[in-house]
Amino acid sequence: MNEEMRANVGAYEQTVRSVLQLAGTLGADDWDRPTECPGWTVKDQLSHLVGIELDLLGDPSPDIDVPDFAHLRNDFGRALEAAVHLRRSVPGPAVAAELADALERRLAQLPTLDPDRVVTMPDGRDGPYSRLMKVRAMDCWTHEQDVRRAVGRPGNLDAPAAHCFWDLFGGALPIVVARRAKAAPGESVAFAISGPPDFHAAVEVGEDGRGRRASGGTPTAELAMDWEDYVRLTAGRCTPGEAAVRVTGDRDLAARVLAAMAVTP
Structure with a gap:
């Protein structure tokens, strides 16, 4: 191996x-x-x-x-x-x-x-x-x-396989923000995920309409949630209304992103 x-x-x-x-x-x-x-x-x-x-x-x-x-x-x-x-x-x-x-x-x-x-x-x-x-x-x-x-019986949330989940699906956030939620060029969305494990990511939309990872600046909207709710949303296990998400900034954009987060087959 x-x-x-x-x-x-x-x-x-x-x-x-x-x-x-x-x-x-x-x-x-x-x-x-x-x-x-x-x-x-x-x-x-x-x-x-x-x-x-x-x-x-x-x-x-x-x-x-x-x-x-x-x-x-x-x-x-x-x-x-x-x-x-x-x-x-x-x-x-x-x-x-x-x-x-x-x-x-x-x-x-x-x-x-x-x-x-x-x-x-x-x-x-x-x-x-x-x-x-x-x-x-x-x-x-x-x-x-x-x-x-x-x-x-909660447990094993910070397992090595949890990091596999993030590696496989965290990369879909640019598609979620730009293509699915239709954020406009110049808009950005930050994700603050608390655990353990903790993850932070930000996505901005370029003039070409494509999403890409952002490195700084004030986001148009920020979504803060715990790791378990991020997993449930990404895996399509709950609706946005069933997850505890703290939103700052553009609430309409945030709502569109949350509605588009389920990416598992």
């Missing part, structure tokens, strides 16, 4: 083990609690993780008809639902045991893989396998946080 691959695999392993440790504390009623991920319970979250890891291991995909659930919006969502629906009658602890087995198999597989091998990412773009592992760490951590909120 190269250094990047090793770091991303470490982040992935840490958050999956955190999920498994959390699963060991769940009571019978916890598995069926709804989460902020539309249509999915706590158990469904783990079923999703199992399904992705088995796909990456090369296990045969389940041949199953997925009903037209209201929360399915596209073919990508329908494809992800197959592993979840397959396990709807499986007890939660058995799903957790399946995830534990998949993790060990993946940890044995990963050192044998070329970190520079080009693969297709979930967003359809091509990239090296080392980047795919950053995506896997981010995805596992995002679903871990879904579970923790659903069962009222």
Whole structure:
């Protein structure tokens, strides 16, 4: 493994083990609690993780008809639902045991893989396998946080995989501000995210209408929020009205930015 691959695999392993440790504390009623991920319970979250890891291991995909659930919006969502629906009658602890087995198999597989091998990412773009592992760490951590909120057991917010989340989605802020929120040339938006982890970023719109990172000056609007609410907004887990955001400056621009922050597939 190269250094990047090793770091991303470490982040992935840490958050999956955190999920498994959390699963060991769940009571019978916890598995069926709804989460902020539309249509999915706590158990469904783990079923999703199992399904992705088995796909990456090369296990045969389940041949199953997925009903037209209201929360399915596209073919990508329908494809992800197959592993979840397959396990709807499986007890939660058995799903957790399946995830534990998949993790060990993946940890044995990963050192044998070329970190520079080009693969297709979930967003359809091509990239090296080392980047795919950053995506896997981010995805596992995002679903871990879904579970923790659903069962009222917060934790692991400052995990290595949390930084993968920022690395992957923080770079989308120029698109959010300029293309989605349609900030005008010369306008800028600052983001103050408190944790831990803490992140600060500012985006300004150039005369060409494109957003780019800004280095200073007084922003047109500033959005201050805690890390968990930033994650919920970016992952589409809540509406702007459900997040605690402190706005200074142009409130109309801030509202347009907040409405456009969901960028996960």
